[in-house]
Amino acid sequence: MNIHPTDFASLLCSRLCHDLLSPVGALNNGLELLADEQDPDMRQRCLDLLGESARASANKLKFFRLAFGAAGGFGETVDTREARAAIEGLFADNKRVTIGWMVDAPTLPKQAIKALLNLALIAGDALVRGGQLDIGAEETGGRLEIVVRADGQRIVLDPELRKALESGGETEVTPRSAAAHLARSLVELGGGELLVSEADLPVLLFGASFPVQQPGPAQ
Template sequence: MLSPVGAMSNGLELLADEKDPEMRARCIELLEQSATISTNKLKFFRLAFGAAGGFGDAVPVEEVREVIDALAADNKRIEVNWAIEGSSLPKPAVKVMLNFAHIALDALIRGGTLDIGAEMRDGNAEIVVRASGDRIAFDDTIGKALEGRLAPGELSSRTAAAHMIALLAEEIGGGLQFKRDDNALVLGAVLPQPPGMIG
């Protein structure tokens, strides 16, 4: 959040001093871009870490897609493909999917493809997120966090989200897994469906 909020602050300072109409228009354009980026990140944080879609047990898939597509749009070299069955997903599945997508986007340092799939099967939400691209960047401590093997001193801003979703999966009786090589990172989860949603 620091980058877009800082850009807005700088833009407002420039706008206050600028008299040239063309430069003022450019400042306003930059302010609008920074506001959009900030809004998209706040939506991500709300769904990935907060109450996610109000008080119901499920979140509309369209809301999740909008958030991830907006995050990926910041990098024009990333293409996002979707394969989600159904119109909504349980909140725990949404939190895991969003955090998987964030980890995968961070891994695509040279651009590439982000494939996201999910379906409800046999009372479980099954999620797969695959990042494909040249030279995947993936910190081993994030992998340890996903596996629940993080040492107390290794928890940091880079590993906190992975640690949180590992705890979430464990709490509801599910599991996370990942596999990586130089050109791909695959993140998967099987999460039991909340009792209120089975039917």
């Protein structure tokens, strides 16, 4: 990417703020309604809505902290259970998206985890009418293979995101495309390759392949 790290961090923050605006705004509206409402049933309904908005906000923050930030610690690997919980939490309120998790390894390299999360975010957003979102990873032939598959009635991958995933530094970085640029950069930094399925296929497929880092000799 031909962009200063500070500018790129700003774009990621803009994406995060955009996604949090709806649930946080709902919290604010709910509090205003609760302050004026006297009917017990309506007050309980307001409290229920506040709880839903609070959970959605927390789930989004947990996901973005792991996908964009330093969550997972400063080690070289991340617990895959943490990644699974982040993805399931992100789509918890979207009853139209079903998550399939096919990752048996207890840990994966941090760059691979973050690439997987960002690819899952993009693929899930492409399921505009819901559908199946499958995430898989396995080590084979000295490489770590990651696959993210979206299958639904209507799949829309924004051309800007497709170009960012396919071309990387040759395209402008915007808040909307920041996650796609980050995913590609993480794959490239890990010495891997990123593949995107053709636009005319009935499903959306992302594939990332990383060389497996062999442990050094014992000292």
